Amino acid sequence: xxxxxxxxxxxxxxxxxxxxxxxxxxxxxxxxxxxxxxxxxxxxxxxxxxxxxxxxxxxxxxxxxxxxxxxxxxxxxxxxxxxxxxxxxxxxxxxxxxxxxxxxxxxxxxxxxxxxxxxxxxxxxxxxxxxxxxxxxxxxxxxxxxxxxxxxxxxxxxxxxxxxxxxxxxxxxxxxxxxxxxxxxxxxxxxxxxxxxxxxxxxxxxxxxxxxxxxxxxxxxxxxxxxxxxxxxxxxxxxxxxxxxxxxxxxxxxxxxxxxxxxxxxxxxxxxxxxxxxxxxxxxxxxxxxxxxxxxxxxxxxxxxxxxxxxxxxxxxxxxxxxxxxxxxxxxxxxxxxxxxxxxxxxxxxxxxxxxxxxx
Numbered sequence: 001x002x003x004x005x006x007x008x009x010x011x012x013x014x015x016x017x018x019x020x021x022x023x024x025x026x027x028x029x030x031x032x033x034x035x036x037x038x039x040x041x042x043x044x045x046x047x048x049x050x051x052x053x054x055x056x057x058x059x060x061x062x063x064x065x066x067x068x069x070x071x072x073x074x075x076x077x078x079x080x081x082x083x084x085x086x087x088x089x090x091x092x093x094x095x096x097x098x099x100x101x102x103x104x105x106x107x108x109x110x111x112x113x114x115x116x117x118x119x120x121x122x123x124x125x126x127x128x129x130x131x132x133x134x135x136x137x138x139x140x141x142x143x144x145x146x147x148x149x150x151x152x153x154x155x156x157x158x159x160x161x162x163x164x165x166x167x168x169x170x171x172x173x174x175x176x177x178x179x180x181x182x183x184x185x186x187x188x189x190x191x192x193x194x195x196x197x198x199x200x201x202x203x204x205x206x207x208x209x210x211x212x213x214x215x216x217x218x219x220x221x222x223x224x225x226x227x228x229x230x231x232x233x234x235x236x237x238x239x240x241x242x243x244x245x246x247x248x249x250x251x252x253x254x255x256x257x258x259x260x261x262x263x264x265x266x267x268x269x270x271x272x273x274x275x276x277x278x279x280x281x282x283x284x285x286x287x288x289x290x291x292x293x294x295x296x297x298x299x300x301x302x303x304x305x306x307x308x309x310x311x312x313x314x315x316x317x318x319x320x321x322x323x324x325x326x327x328x329x330x331x332x333x334x335x336x337x338x339x340x341x342x343x344x345x346x347x348x349x350x351x352x353x354x355x356x357x358x359x360x
Contacts, residue, residue: 003075003097005157005158005159006155006157006158006341006342006345009158009342010342010345010346010349013349015029015073016029016030016031016069017029017030017031018030018031018033018066018067019031019032019033020032020033020034020035020036020037020063020079021035021036022035022036031066033063033066034063036078036079037059037060037078037079039111039112041056041059042078042079042112042115043055043114043115043118044056045057045059045060045079045082046082046115046118046119046122047118049082049085049118049121049122050118050121050122053118057082057086060079060082060083060085060086061086063079063083064083064086064087064090067083067087070093070353071093071094071095071131071349071352071353072084072087072092072093072094072095073094073095073097073349074087074094074095074096074097074130075097075099076096076097076098076099076102076123076126077099077100077102077105078102081102081119081122081123081126082122084096084126084130085122085125085126088125088126088129088130093131093352093353094126094129094130094131094352095130095131095132095133095134095348095349095352096126096127096130096132096133096134097133097134097135097155098133098134098135098136098140098144098152099136099266100136100262100265100266101135101140101143101144101261101262101265101266102119102123103116103119103120103123103261104260104261104262104265104266105262106119124148127144127148127150128148128149128150131351131352132152132348132349132351132352133150133151133152133153134152134153134154134155134344134345134348135152135153135154135155135265136154136155136156136265136266136267137154137156137265137266137267137290138154138290139264139265139290139293140154140265140266140290141153141154143264143265153344153348155341155344155345156267156272156336156337156341157269157272157337157341158337158338158339158341158342159272159275159276159333159337160339161333162275162276162278162326162329162330162333163240163276165240165241165244165276165277165278166244167241167242167244167245168245169245169246169247170245171204172204172205173199173204173205173206173207174195174198174199174202174204174205174206174207174247175207175209175245175246175247176195176206176207176208176209176246176247176248176249176250176282177209177211177242177243177246177248177249177250177274177277177279178208178209178210178211178217178249178250178251178270179210179211179212179239179243179249179270179273179274180211180212180214180268180269180270181212181213181214181216181217182214182216182217182220182252183216183252183253183254183259184216184252184254184259185216185217185219185220186307187252187254187255187284187307188216188217188220188250188252188284189220189223190307190308190309190312191250191282191284191312192208192220192224192227193309194309194310194312194313194316195208195227195316196224196227197309197313198313198316198317206227207227207228207229208221208224208227208228208229209229209231209242209243209245209246210228210229210230210231211231211232211233211234211239211242211243212232212233212234213232213233236273236276239273240273240276240277243273243274243277243279244277244278244279246277246279247279247280247320248279248280248281248282248301248319248320249270249274249277249279249280249281249282249301250281250282250284251268251270251271251274251281251282251283251284251285251291252283252284252285253266253268253283253284253285253286253289253291253292254285255285255286255305255307263285263286263288263289263290263291264288264289264290265290266290267290267291267294268291271291271294271336272336272337275300275329275332275333275336275337278326278329280300280301280302280319280320280322280324281295281300281301281302282301282302282304282315282316282319283295283301283302283303283304284304284312285303285304285305286305287303287305292305294332294336298328298329298331298332298335299322299324299328300324300328300329300332301319301324302315302316302318302319302322303315304316
């Protein structure tokens with residue numbers, strides 16, 4: 001979604017999408033490469049790339065051999081890092097996109113955490129070898145520049161203007177909007193209980209309006225069935241009026257070491273949807289996160305760093321008594337998703353293509 005929001009404004013580029021998935025989808029200019037690598041294949045690939053451990057890079061080489069382009073634009077995530085490494089070894093020009101810093105993602109993962117020391121040298125090589133690199137936030141840009149001495153630029157979704165939203169918010173119900181995944185069930189459980197207490201005190205019912213799927217939210221919803229309104233997977237244009245009918249939207253980045261690097265360098269994709277819905281944002285996150293920084297700077301919501309129910313409720317009361325205008329969301333849109341996004345990506349892709357090696 002982020003990448004496509006830029007490309008429709010760059011018609012001079014002929015972009016063919018190659019992807020791994022359990023099954024192919026019918027989309028223009030999209031080419032299915034097969035199923036993602038298994039966990040064992042990933043371990044074997046990352047191990048072999050260390051140069052000192054046994055393994056096999058053959059599955060990734062087979063993926064790379066199916067690609068044909070002048071410039072290879074790779075999303076740096078799991079197999080993507082290895083594919084980029086193979087392309088660089090073959091002398092190809094690579095532009096790298098980092099949505100979530102891979103090492104921080106592995107530390108956060110219970111299943112793949114042991115891959116972290118295996119992936120680290122390959123990730124460093126791919127970062128420094130790519131012709132250009134875009135990342136999802138200024139915090140990640142600064143982090144990678146300091147740690148790897150690599151020049152990169154922050155790139156978020158491009159949004160030419162805010163939509164006009166006119167969805168009414170029912171006064172008899174406290175409606176809380178959420179889209180996408182939830183990172184941790186525990187803090188969210190306390191948030192739901194705080195919302196319930198607040199709603200009861202105001203003689204209102206409570207509805208957690210959820211869009212998309214999340215196992216962690218399923219866990220909490222199973223304990224509070226009456227409080228949840230499930231809309232399933234929706235296109236963004238269909239999700240916006242539903243979120244705009246809520247008192248506020250919820251976004252989380254959890255506390256703790258396991259999430260530290262992730263929350264400091266990443267920005268949730270859902271933030272762009274929340275900005276368009278133009279409802280206050282409850283940022284349930286420590287103040288060191290990129291999410292907290294933006295919500296605080298543009299005063300489009302409230303930041304709550306506590307998982308204690310009484311503290312959450314106090315923050316909710318502050319949020320609901322605040323007056324947040326369309327202009328505040330417009331200011332945030334201009335900084336995070338303005339026209340500059342498209343121009344810097346265009347410059348990076350055309351420069352990397354022109355300066356790269358021989359066309360594939």
